[in-house]
Amino acid sequence: MSQTENTPSAPAYFSVSDLHAYYGESYIVQGVSFDVKEGEILALLGRNGAGKTSTLRAIARLDDPQMTHGEVWLDHQPLHEMRAYQAAQAGCSLVPEDRRIIAGLTVEENLQLAQIVEPVGWPLKRLYELFPRLKERRKQEGVTLSGGEQQMLAIARALARDIKVLLLDEPYEGLAPVIVDEIEKTLNLIKEQGITTVIVEQNALRALALADRAVILDTGTVVFDGLASEVLENDELRAEYLAI
Numbered sequence: 001m002s003q004t005e006n007t008p009s010a011p012a013y014f015s016v017s018d019l020h021a022y023y024g025e026s027y028i029v030q031g032v033s034f035d036v037k038e039g040e041i042l043a044l045l046g047r048n049g050a051g052k053t054s055t056l057r058a059i060a061r062l063d064d065p066q067m068t069h070g071e072v073w074l075d076h077q078p079l080h081e082m083r084a085y086q087a088a089q090a091g092c093s094l095v096p097e098d099r100r101i102i103a104g105l106t107v108e109e110n111l112q113l114a115q116i117v118e119p120v121g122w123p124l125k126r127l128y129e130l131f132p133r134l135k136e137r138r139k140q141e142g143v144t145l146s147g148g149e150q151q152m153l154a155i156a157r158a159l160a161r162d163i164k165v166l167l168l169d170e171p172y173e174g175l176a177p178v179i180v181d182e183i184e185k186t187l188n189l190i191k192e193q194g195i196t197t198v199i200v201e202q203n204a205l206r207a208l209a210l211a212d213r214a215v216i217l218d219t220g221t222v223v224f225d226g227l228a229s230e231v232l233e234n235d236e237l238r239a240e241y242l243a244i
């Protein structure tokens, strides 16, 4: 076979291929595949228990759930061959639902702590330009911030590292619509900086308003992969898989 025949096409910038993952004996992620282009925002949607969080955790190479099969490529790097800390160093940043702000540290210390090892991302000055509220509150203990401010700190802390993809798990949870507006604006600004984002969100309409594309999961498999606008226009699809 010549070099030019049957050459597999290069994986997308961020590519998840036939991902399977288990919690012990429970088979939860059942062959999930999707691609994300560089700088794109993808909404990963589905009903409660569809497997969205589990998919994000498997991608970030956390041990729970255990990924048993599949490939995850990020800018030509095989995340599926890595441990969680290596995937993080390779630029895969998961902002979990509980935000994990470190108690006893100020806002600024939370950000500085993210930068004690390479590869360092945005400097504090740039982070504070994007999040002026965090600048105002930089001396305040992080865990005393409001829910919306804590979400901003969690996102800022991700950007304090040199990242290629931002995986956001329920960033709007428990936040008032006006705060969701503010975070949405920030996520658009982050997109303008070329960062690729995958957003898991119960508030599907808000996530679809932000996203370029959507993937819908049902019982651990992909039931839709297309433009976010197609989901917004398709009443049947929304009723069946998103209950909206």
Ligand SMILES: Nc1ncnc2c1ncn2[C@@H]1O[C@H](COP(=O)(O)OP(=O)(O)OP(=O)(O)O)[C@@H](O)[C@H]1O
Pocket (backbone or CB within 6 Å): 023, 026, 028, 046, 047, 048, 049, 050, 051, 052, 053, 054, 055, 064, 202
């Ligand atoms: N640590 C765990 N051990 C066993 N099963 C789990 C664990 N975490 C989640 N599951 C199960 O995996 C399935 C998928 O859960 P997951 O949290 O990924 O769904 P989700 O789509 O993110 O749902 P939600 O929107 O409710 O957060 C559910 O049936 C859940 O009960």
